[in-house]
Amino acid sequence: MRLLTHNMLSSNIKGVTNGFPLRIEVEKVVEKEVEINHDFLRNIFPKIDWKAFSDASRIMGYVELPEEAPEPSVLESDLEFLRKFHHALLELHLEEGALVCPETGRKFPVNKGIPNMLLHEDEV
Amino acid sequence: MTSVFHACHSPLPYFPRKCQRSHPPRPSVSFPSSSFSRRCQSDARFMATSVKTAAWTTPDGSALQDGISEYFDKSSGFWEDIWGDHMHHGFYDPDSNVSGTDHIAAQIRMIEESLRFAGISEDPAKQPKRIVDVGCGLGASSRYLARKYGAECQGFTLGAVQAGRANVLAKAEGLADKVSFQVADALNQPFPDGQFDLVWSMESGEHMPDKAKFVNELARVAAPGGTIIIVTECRRDLGPSEKSLQPWEKKLLNRICNAFYLPEWCSTSDYVKLLQSLSLQDIKVADWSQHVAPFWPAVKRSILTWKGFISLLRSGLKTIKGALMIPLMIQGHQKGVIKYAIITCRKPE
Numbered sequence: 001m002r003l004l005t006h007n008m009l010s011s012n013i014k015g016v017t018n019g020f021p022l023r024i025e026v027e028k029v030v031e032k033e034v035e036i037n038h039d040f041l042r043n044i045f046p047k048i049d050w051k052a053f054s055d056a057s058r059i060m061g062y063v064e065l066p067e068e069a070p071e072p073s074v075l076e077s078d079l080e081f082l083r084k085f086h087h088a089l090l091e092l093h094l095e096e097g098a099l100v101c102p103e104t105g106r107k108f109p110v111n112k113g114i115p116n117m118l119l120h121e122d123e124v
Numbered sequence: 125m126t127s128v129f130h131a132c133h134s135p136l137p138y139f140p141r142k143c144q145r146s147h148p149p150r151p152s153v154s155f156p157s158s159s160f161s162r163r164c165q166s167d168a169r170f171m172a173t174s175v176k177t178a179a180w181t182t183p184d185g186s187a188l189q190d191g192i193s194e195y196f197d198k199s200s201g202f203w204e205d206i207w208g209d210h211m212h213h214g215f216y217d218p219d220s221n222v223s224g225t226d227h228i229a230a231q232i233r234m235i236e237e238s239l240r241f242a243g244i245s246e247d248p249a250k251q252p253k254r255i256v257d258v259g260c261g262l263g264a265s266s267r268y269l270a271r272k273y274g275a276e277c278q279g280f281t282l283g284a285v286q287a288g289r290a291n292v293l294a295k296a297e298g299l300a301d302k303v304s305f306q307v308a309d310a311l312n313q314p315f316p317d318g319q320f321d322l323v324w325s326m327e328s329g330e331h332m333p334d335k336a337k338f339v340n341e342l343a344r345v346a347a348p349g350g351t352i353i354i355v356t357e358c359r360r361d362l363g364p365s366e367k368s369l370q371p372w373e374k375k376l377l378n379r380i381c382n383a384f385y386l387p388e389w390c391s392t393s394d395y396v397k398l399l400q401s402l403s404l405q406d407i408k409v410a411d412w413s414q415h416v417a418p419f420w421p422a423v424k425r426s427i428l429t430w431k432g433f434i435s436l437l438r439s440g441l442k443t444i445k446g447a448l449m450i451p452l453m454i455q456g457h458q459k460g461v462i463k464y465a466i467i468t469c470r471k472p473e
Contacts, residue, residue, distance in 0.1 A: 005304045008278060010316045020316050034301040043253055044276060090301045108314075114287045116307040117280070117314035121186060124312055 001094045001115050003056050007048055009115065011101035011108070013123045021052035022099035022108070024059045030095045030113075036086045042075050045085070057088040064088070188333050188387060189309065193282035209293060211261035212327040212355070213416040213464065220418070227422075234355070235268055235326070241410060242353045242468035244322070251275070252322035256345060258310050259328020263290030263303065269324065270302040278315075280308035311337045313345050321350045329356035329395075333387040339398040346471040352404065354467045355412075359389040360460055373461045376452060380462075383449040392465045404469040413457060416464045420454045 011019030050069035057065050064084045074081055098107040099115055106123070109116050214230025215237050245251060251273045257266040260279030263286075270277040281287055290305040308314045310325075311334055323346045332338035342352050359369065359377060368374070377389050392409055399407050456462035 001306070002304060004276065005278065005306070008316075008319055009306075009314050012312050012314060032295075032300065035298070037301065040274060040276075040301070043274075047254065111284075112288060113291065114284060114306055115314075116284065117312075118189075118282070118307060118309050119312050 001110055001113055002090055003053055003060070003092060004044070004048075004089045005115070006056050006094070006099070007053050009099065009117065011103070011106065013101055013104055013106060013119060016101060016103045019101055019103065021049065021056065021102070023102060024056055024094060025098040025100060025107070026059060026061075026094060027098075028094075028096040029060050030093045031091055032093055034086075034090045036083065038075075038082055041082055041085055041089070042072075044089070045072065045075055048089070053089070057092065060088075060092045060094065062088050062092060188331075189282055193284070209262040209264035209267075211264070213419050215412070215415050216418045218414040218417070231264075232268065235265060237412075237415075238326070238353055238355055238466055238468075241408065241466055242351050243406075243408075244351060252320075252351070254278075254320050254347070255322040255324060256280075256313070256315070256320040258313070258323065258325040258342065259331065260286075260290060260305060261328075262286055263293060263305055265324060265326050266290070266303045266305070267294055267297055267299050269322070270299050271297075275302065275322075277303045278320075279303065279305045280310075280313070281305065282307065282309065310341060313341045315345045317344050318347045318350075319345050321347055323350065323352040325352075325354045325356070327355060327357070329354055330358075330386055330389075335390050335394065336398055339395065340402065343399075343402045343404060343471060348471055349473045350471050352399075352469050352471070354395060355465070356395075356467075357462060357464055358395070359391050360463055361391045361393045369461070373459075376456055376461060380449060380452050380456065383452075389462075392463065392467060395465075395467045399467070399469050403472065405472055407467070407469040409465060409467050411463055412466055413460075413462075413464045417457060420450060420457060424450045424454065 006022065006024065009020075009022055011022060013019065048069075051067075054065045054067050057063075065088055070078075070081065075085075093113055094110050095113050097110045099110060099117075100107050210228065210231035212231060212234060214227050215234040216230055252269075253273070253275050255266070255269050255273070255275050255277040257263065257269070257277060257279035260266055260281050263279050266277040266279040269275060279287075279290060281290070284307050287305040287307050290303075291300075294300050294303045294305070306314070310328065310332060323342050325342065329335070329338060342354070346352055359373075362368070369377070380386065381388065392411070396407055396409060453462065457464075
């Protein structure tokens, strides 16, 4: 599971008012190289919740991202920043671990890189 | 993993499969020797399962869910060999002669016609950037849409094996940055509100036991101004003086429900009412039954070859029972009980 995916997932357990972002419990992180696409990064940047993303990247062991979101103009020219953004967003994978609902503590397992977000009968 | 050119063989001689791209080989899937899985080895996708019919007559959500995930997980390998990764009907010109038709191209045409019908703009600035594929199967739609629009696509399915295979195929196609797949339930999508410019449901609506909840979730995760596309088989609409389908029609549909992992059928106008109740705009509907009419007869012809017949006999009585359902699908379509519909709309800004 990439951090781009994590940035879109939330807990929709019944009664939970804010299920985003899910906390990450890491058991195994894998790096998988992916060709960089600057236009894609520029398009996706405004849609990323930066705080959730940079916090998550730290938990995954990557500390290079700034805590505050940079100005969009940075993405036009700063190739080094784009490289770090790309790496954290798309190349770090939570292979084994869990995503944890921030309100209830319920764990959604991640196995072989696939989050299982199915709710139990009593959670819907 | 090195890609190898997938051997274009097919146990169904009527489906010469034109492999346009190389795929990583599937890990060998061992089917346990239940009549369920043995049937899957010789059946096309819509063949009956061996699960007790009682499970489908009552809308028991978790039994249906477990059944769907198990069925598709176990049969998707077989399906991929015969049909490839697109798990939906092709779009054909009405009354065309489909012998020798490239069915894969027809499946891709189904996607293109759906996007066109929904009015997705040709202007790159207005094209979807974030897409959700609801009930994604092996992820073929997600990968196609991601490639077409350069968009980011999340797909989900009840089946972990399907999701895993979908991710492998994404990587093989160089789309690992744009698409990813998870295990999730369309009745409780794991996304906050308003995430997606395009909400895509290609032949997954049939399996939803609670259509209202399903449509509600589609609307919830759509971004303001976003488009929802539902392509689905459904039952015919009722006439102005009808309160329900004719008894023979209900009987036909019940037999199919029991065989094919389907909860109760709904109609196109049921979908429209649900979308209207959620104040969705620009609701458009079309009956595409004539554009998918060649599908079931082609499947039937493939079973009735000598090779298909032997394979059927070998697979046992439950397979034969499943195969007997195909004429019901054809009958359902021919008599206008079963329809193939596209329903699209937009979420207000």
